Amino acid sequence: VLLSIRWKDGVLEIIDQTKLPWEYEVLKLTNCRQVAEAIRCLKVRGAPAIGVAAAYGVVLGVWDIEDESLVDARMLEVIAILRATRPTAVNLFWALERMQQVYETNRGKRLDEVKRSLLQEAHCIFKEDIEANKQIGRYGAGLIEDGDVILTHCNAGALATAGYGTALGVIRAAWNSKKRIKVLVNETRPLLQGSRLTAWELQQENIPFEIITDSAAGFLMQQGEINKVIVGADRIAANGDVANKIGTYSLAVLAYYHGIPFYVAAPTSTIDHSLKKGEQIPIEMRSPEEVTRIYGLQIAPSEAPAKNPAFDITPHQLITAIITEKGVLKPEDVICVK
Amino acid sequence: VLLSIRWKDGVLEIIDQTKLPWEYEVLKLTNCRQVAEAIRCLKVRGAPAIGVAAAYGVVLGVWDIEDESLVDARMLEVIAILRATRPTAVNLFWALERMQQVYETNRGKRLDEVKRSLLQEAHCIFKEDIEANKQIGRYGAGLIEDGDVILTHCNAGALATAGYGTALGVIRAAWNSKKRIKVLVNETRPLLQGSRLTAWELQQENIPFEIITDSAAGFLMQQGEINKVIVGADRIAANGDVANKIGTYSLAVLAYYHGIPFYVAAPTSTIDHSLKKGEQIPIEMRSPEEVTRIYGLQIAPSEAPAKNPAFDITPHQLITAIITEKGVLKPEDVICVK
Numbered sequence: 001v002l003l004s005i006r007w008k009d010g011v012l013e014i015i016d017q018t019k020l021p022w023e024y025e026v027l028k029l030t031n032c033r034q035v036a037e038a039i040r041c042l043k044v045r046g047a048p049a050i051g052v053a054a055a056y057g058v059v060l061g062v063w064d065i066e067d068e069s070l071v072d073a074r075m076l077e078v079i080a081i082l083r084a085t086r087p088t089a090v091n092l093f094w095a096l097e098r099m100q101q102v103y104e105t106n107r108g109k110r111l112d113e114v115k116r117s118l119l120q121e122a123h124c125i126f127k128e129d130i131e132a133n134k135q136i137g138r139y140g141a142g143l144i145e146d147g148d149v150i151l152t153h154c155n156a157g158a159l160a161t162a163g164y165g166t167a168l169g170v171i172r173a174a175w176n177s178k179k180r181i182k183v184l185v186n187e188t189r190p191l192l193q194g195s196r197l198t199a200w201e202l203q204q205e206n207i208p209f210e211i212i213t214d215s216a217a218g219f220l221m222q223q224g225e226i227n228k229v230i231v232g233a234d235r236i237a238a239n240g241d242v243a244n245k246i247g248t249y250s251l252a253v254l255a256y257y258h259g260i261p262f263y264v265a266a267p268t269s270t271i272d273h274s275l276k277k278g279e280q281i282p283i284e285m286r287s288p289e290e291v292t293r294i295y296g297l298q299i300a301p302s303e304a305p306a307k308n309p310a311f312d313i314t315p316h317q318l319i320t321a322i323i324t325e326k327g328v329l330k331p332e333d334v335i336c337v338k
Numbered sequence: 339v340l341l342s343i344r345w346k347d348g349v350l351e352i353i354d355q356t357k358l359p360w361e362y363e364v365l366k367l368t369n370c371r372q373v374a375e376a377i378r379c380l381k382v383r384g385a386p387a388i389g390v391a392a393a394y395g396v397v398l399g400v401w402d403i404e405d406e407s408l409v410d411a412r413m414l415e416v417i418a419i420l421r422a423t424r425p426t427a428v429n430l431f432w433a434l435e436r437m438q439q440v441y442e443t444n445r446g447k448r449l450d451e452v453k454r455s456l457l458q459e460a461h462c463i464f465k466e467d468i469e470a471n472k473q474i475g476r477y478g479a480g481l482i483e484d485g486d487v488i489l490t491h492c493n494a495g496a497l498a499t500a501g502y503g504t505a506l507g508v509i510r511a512a513w514n515s516k517k518r519i520k521v522l523v524n525e526t527r528p529l530l531q532g533s534r535l536t537a538w539e540l541q542q543e544n545i546p547f548e549i550i551t552d553s554a555a556g557f558l559m560q561q562g563e564i565n566k567v568i569v570g571a572d573r574i575a576a577n578g579d580v581a582n583k584i585g586t587y588s589l590a591v592l593a594y595y596h597g598i599p600f601y602v603a604a605p606t607s608t609i610d611h612s613l614k615k616g617e618q619i620p621i622e623m624r625s626p627e628e629v630t631r632i633y634g635l636q637i638a639p640s641e642a643p644a645k646n647p648a649f650d651i652t653p654h655q656l657i658t659a660i661i662t663e664k665g666v667l668k669p670e671d672v673i674c675v676k
Contacts, residue, residue, distance in 0.1 A: 021639040184645075187629065187637075189527060189551040195630065195638040203639050211629055211644040213527040214553040215585025219650035222587060247553025249560060253595050254588060291525065291549055292533065294632050299525075300533040301359040301541050306549040307522075312557035 002158040002201065005044065005052050005126070007119075010063060012056045014044045017159055021200040032061035032078045039085040039092075042191065046160020047234045047270055048129050051091030054082045055122035058099040062118065068111050075103055087282045088243055088311045090235040090272040095125055129162035132267035132325035133169040140170030140230070140265055140323040146179045148227045151217060153186040154245035155197035156232025156265065166265040167230040168201060170323060175207050183209040184226060186217060188245060190290040190308065214247050221258040229255045233266035233322075240316030240331025241278025242266075246309050252318040261320040268324050268337050278313035286310045340496040340539065343382065343390050343464065345457075348401060350394045352382045355497055359538040370399035370416045377423040377430075380529065384498020385572045385608055386467050389429030392420045393460035396437040400456065406449050413441055425620045426581055426649045428573040428610040433463055467500035470605035470663035471507040478508030478568070478603055478661040484517045486565045489555060491524040492583035493535035494570025494603065504603040505568040506539060508661060513545050521547040522564060524555060526583060528628040528646065552585050559596040567593045571604035571660075578654030578669025579616025580604075584647050590656040599658040606662050606675050616651035624648045 006013045012029040018041065019025045027043060029035050035057030038044050044053045061078030065071055079096050086092060102121040106114050144150065150171060154160075157168030165172065174181055183202055188194035195211045202209040212220065220226050229251055235243040242248070242264050255262040275281060288306035292299060300306070316331035323329075326337060344351045350367040356379065357363045365381060367373050373395030376382050382391045399416030403409055417434050424430060440459040444452050482488070488509060492498075495506035503510065512519055521540055526532035533549045540547040550558065558564050567589055573581040580586070580602050593600040613619060626644035630637060638644070654669035661667075664675060 022636075186553075187527070189525070189553060192637050195642070195644075199642045200639045203642060209643070211626075211638055211642055213584065213629055213646075214551070215524075215527060215588055216645070216647055216650075218588030218591055219584060219647060220645075222650070246551065246557060250553055250556030250588065250592060253556055254591055257591050257595065288549075291551055294637070295635055297633055297635065298360075299530050299632070300549055301538045304533070304537045304541060304549055305547070306533075307554070307558075308551075309554055309557060312554075312560070 002204070003163045004049050004159045005056070005162055007056055007123070012053070012060060014038060014053065015159065016043045017045055017197060018043050021196050030060065032057045032081055035060060036081045036085050046155060047089035047091040047232065048161040048166070048267060049159065050086065050089050051095035051269065052126050052129055052162045054092050055095045055099055055125045057082050058096065059115070059119050059122050062115060065111065071111065071114065086284060088234045088284045091269050094269050098125060126162045129267060130164055133161055133164035133166055135325035136166055136265050136267065136323050137164065137169040137173030139328050140263070141173035141177050141179070143263065143323070143328065144170065144174035144179055144181060144228070148179070149182045149184060149225060151184045151186065151226045151229045151251070152198060153194065153231045153248055153251055154188045155193040155201070157198055157201040159197050159201065160232060166232045166267065168198065170230055170265050171207065172205065175205065183207060184220065185209050185211045186214045186247065187211055188247065189214055193245070217251055218254045221254055221260055226260060228261050228263065230263045230265055233264050233270050234311055235281050236266060236271045236322065236334055237275040237278045237281060238273050238335045239277050240319065240322065240334050242314045242319060243278060243281040243283070243311050244314065246312050249312040249314045252314040256318050262318060263321055263323055264319055265323040268326055271334050271337055278315060281313060283312070284310040340542070341501045342387050342497045343394070343500055345394055345461070350391070350398060352376060352391065353497065354381045355383055355535060356381050359534050368398065370395050370419060373398060374419045374423050384493060385427035385429040385570065386499040386504070386605060387497065388424065388427050389433035389607065390464050390467055390500045392430050393433045393437055393463045395420050396434065397453070397457050397460050400453060403449065409449065409452060424622060426572045426622045429607050432607050436463060464500045467605060468502055471499050471502035471504055473663035474504055474603050474605065474661050475502065475507040475511030477666050478601070479511035479515055479517070481601065481661070481666065482508065482512035482517055482519060482566070486517070487520045487522060487563060489522045489524065489564045489567045489589070490536060491532065491569045491586055491589055492526045493531040493539070495536055495539040497535050497539065498570060504570045504605065506536065508568055508603050509545065510543065513543065521545060522558065523547050523549045524552045524585065525549055526585065527552055531583070555589055556592045559592055559598055564598060566599050566601065568601045568603055571602050571608050572649055573619050574604060574609045574660065574672055575613045575616045575619060576611050576673045577615050578657065578660065578672050580652045580657060581616060581619040581621070581649050582652065584650050587650040587652045590652040594656050600656060601659055601661055602657055603661040606664055609672050609675055616653060619651060621650070622648040
């Protein structure tokens, strides 16, 4: 199984996702600031993977402390540093919250015990994520029919999670249960997570796929060449509205217009019960240079202005179902998930 | 005025559009095969510009002939070469048809007279296109309101025509009549005609604009940040269905869903009365490498397959109006245009 994140003897190993598909490079992170930087620069990305990495980031943040009296302040600092990395994926805040609570519970115990309890919690978050993905895969595979052509956007695969993947987990599970499927991969401008990462994962497993530009999806739906759309999620509001990679909303409207089922696959850790509606989810605006440059090549006149929202909000009305580890839910029913 | 194509003393000068915005290079074409190659490689592109270039290509094709008995065969050959360059834009076939007819009319006359009549016809096509664009601009500007934010796709500007532009002609005319507008420019993957060419044209005229990725358009419509969509056309069927750059159809569906007017700006030479419906328009499939590579940089795993339709069809039901030099038409009314 491909693991995007691995803890090994006090070191957090991550696959540098900015280097794929050109190089497979494993980074060894040894302190919290390196983890924060890796999240900010998208070396590790995807909502569940960000949550897992942040949990281990907390562990690394206190790992070197030898004086008990410093732990309280360090925990505050470490959590603040990690919180400030990216605003949209809720799994980040959810994982930090879990780490914080474990810390509260074990506060005052011996330092090595505190550290051990934090590491144990990070391991839990890691394992639970893989288990959730496999369960999502099992539930989701039941929705896929033999012969389906499935469109996906961005990367909601093993790389975006602790392993296995959400949207790609469903595709993996369907493929492994011998359904003959094909995947259409939106390249996903500006950062090309589709053509760089999703294509790479599918190629490794020999699942048939074709890359398309993001703007070809509508035409292929019109031509009857797409049966289902499955995407991941960065945050789900209590009413079932979904924040996900920019372009997801356009796909949802197009799928609705063509009568094509539109599925979101995500663990329940992606649900943010504190937000009633999707419009309350903060949308990260990233550098215009991600639009005007591609890997160092300027593709627009110099000084040309650009706008670069990294996510969009898909209202629950456009979502056929949300596939979670607790079952296939109507978007309106995520509010009942504990 | 920016002219993408210019005839000068037996030489066809074109701006090499594959080099923009990095270099402004004028190519001097002296024979028909060079013109065909320039069209095939998108050094000159945009339906009206292809038509104009092809007309001059016919002139160059017979320019060197000194023996009258060779002209008939050469005309056949030259027209066949130019016809085979690109399949979707009808202006190519329309312009070749006009050149053919002028040749038939003047057949048997003195060789220099035949050449002169062909050159005169090419000049006519050139001038008529600029006049048509200016008229399209005047009609279209009446549809633009002060404060509008207008989304456009690909490049339907001076570069795509003999000069002035169709969709950008409307924007130019509105701007010149002192309407405060802003243009959102879809980058237009795979060949980035939006960020490379449209942004370049708008920057030259100081018209405010921002580049966005193609998949951000839906989100910005949802946010109320787009008032109108204006695009060009490569071919219009008799029922008003429009073939245009891949991604146009998605925009039309999104505009319809959000209640935003969707305009097509094109000269009547883009109407193909021989085709009843859009689905009869041939869609050019281009190399998968345009998707998996960007200017030499591989952006997908090697051997990753891709699909690359260059155009799509927007059904007339999704089009608010077609702005032509003969007026602003309902799509169903193009059938009446002579």
